[in-house]
Amino acid sequence: MMLDQVVLVAAVTVLGMMEQAYFSLKVIYARRKHSVSPPATTGPPEFERVFRAQANCSEYFPIFIFSLWVAGVFFSQALAALFGILYLYGRYLYFHGYAESAQGRLEPLYFSAKMQWALIAQSGLGVVCSLTHAYLGLDLMHSVTHL
Amino acid sequence: MMLDQVVLVAAVTVLGMMEQAYFSLKVIYARRKHSVSPPATTGPPEFERVFRAQANCSEYFPIFIFSLWVAGVFFSQALAALFGILYLYGRYLYFHGYAESAQGRLEPLYFSAKMQWALIAQSGLGVVCSLTHAYLGLDLMHSVTHL
Amino acid sequence: MMLDQVVLVAAVTVLGMMEQAYFSLKVIYARRKHSVSPPATTGPPEFERVFRAQANCSEYFPIFIFSLWVAGVFFSQALAALFGILYLYGRYLYFHGYAESAQGRLEPLYFSAKMQWALIAQSGLGVVCSLTHAYLGLDLMHSVTHL
Ligand SMILES: N[C@@H](CCC(=O)N[C@@H](CS)C(=O)NCC(=O)O)C(=O)O
Ligand SMILES: N[C@@H](CCC(=O)N[C@@H](CS)C(=O)NCC(=O)O)C(=O)O
Numbered sequence A, B, C: 001m002m003l004d005q006v007v008l009v010a011a012v013t014v015l016g017m018m019e020q021a022y023f024s025l026k027v028i029y030a031r032r033k034h035s036v037s038p039p040a041t042t043g044p045p046e047f048e049r050v051f052r053a054q055a056n057c058s059e060y061f062p063i064f065i066f067s068l069w070v071a072g073v074f075f076s077q078a079l080a081a082l083f084g085i086l087y088l089y090g091r092y093l094y095f096h097g098y099a100e101s102a103q104g105r106l107e108p109l110y111f112s113a114k115m116q117w118a119l120i121a122q123s124g125l126g127v128v129c130s131l132t133h134a135y136l137g138l139d140l141m142h143s144v145t146h147l
């Protein structure tokens, strides 16, 4: 595998790690602001929403990165990177929406969930094409990626 | 690296992501059923067991996928995919066992823990063989993978 | 990609998985010692600190591994493995420091955070060099890695 065949998804990965670091810093500030010292994880609703927003984004982060890479390698790097950027943008809105109100998390959640499903679908499609190519000798991949 | 050298572990990765998405949907349904609105994470024991079952599976998901890929690339793709499928099956039983009772999580937990340790052992063995090959010129890998 | 171009970061990945498994076992022992049965996650402060120490390490584990691999593939495998080992050592101190007192987690946290930022910086630098190489034809990579 050549580096330039994965450099776009690697770039989105780096952006994603920076976003996660940013969410973590926000939790640290919220802990200070609302005086919620570890190991406590409960406190005023304002704190708990920030805490849960980061926890929720962290929970899905590995799934996001795995789907980004499998889609990028087995389906289309450019498409995976595009949906990846949109996912990260949706998660940014989710974090800030959730920090404001529980209701505020919903719209961006639906958006980023759609981007996540799109990446999983691309991963699944790419893998199925590769499997049929490797084990049945059919080149579906060629037809699908040239849509 | 050729795509068909990793397509089986990629397929297990896609299955794993779909399983995680399924667990998340189950938490969302349990939140509705037991009226536990975010950011709350506590409620009736029935809810908390579903919530924790998904949290526990999410916590181990990255470790599982990393061990699957390192074992698949450095040891044996077919074996890694096999243990990977069994792990995911064990996690399915864990989730539903835990949702029913705390006791119900134990048997499938022991099973999936064994699959996880097997994958870590295969990763470790594969990496040690590769290290000795790269730095000492000994081809242990050849002998081990031809057992 | 040849296996020996990633075998060092794969080795650090295996060590990291073993460290995470060790932290999990510590939580299981703490649950027994302090009689905190799942799905409960609260109990005496001694338990909660062990529980949160493992939760915090798990939360950052994927970010750590992704940055390790992107830095190792796009920047320098030897440097990534070195900072990776130091990160894991810092997390070991963090876990035991946090288990003793909330204050005890801070010094090792700052240390492992620095290692984590170094890996993200190396990832970012490596990816930017690869992007400029792939799309602009400039070989910054060559100059940077030969500093
Ligand atoms: N861990 C999540 C799993 C399901 C999920 O992602 N839920 C969405 C929609 S209810 C969410 O925004 N959860 C808020 C949260 O995790 O705090 C949860 O507890 O809700
Ligand atoms: N985060 C886990 C780490 C250790 C673990 O995996 N424990 C197993 C056996 S006690 C489990 O099923 N935990 C239930 C849970 O995480 O809710 C915990 O809190 O227990």
Ligand SMILES: N[C@@H](CCC(=O)N[C@@H](CS)C(=O)NCC(=O)O)C(=O)O
Pocket: A024, A025, A027, A028, A031, A038, A039, A051, A054, C052, C053, C055, C056, C059, C105, C109
């Ligand atoms: N989930 C973390 C995110 C931010 C973080 O990593 N905080 C550091 C410095 S306050 C920590 O050691 N947190 C302790 C913990 O997670 O229990 C938190 O709740 O604090």
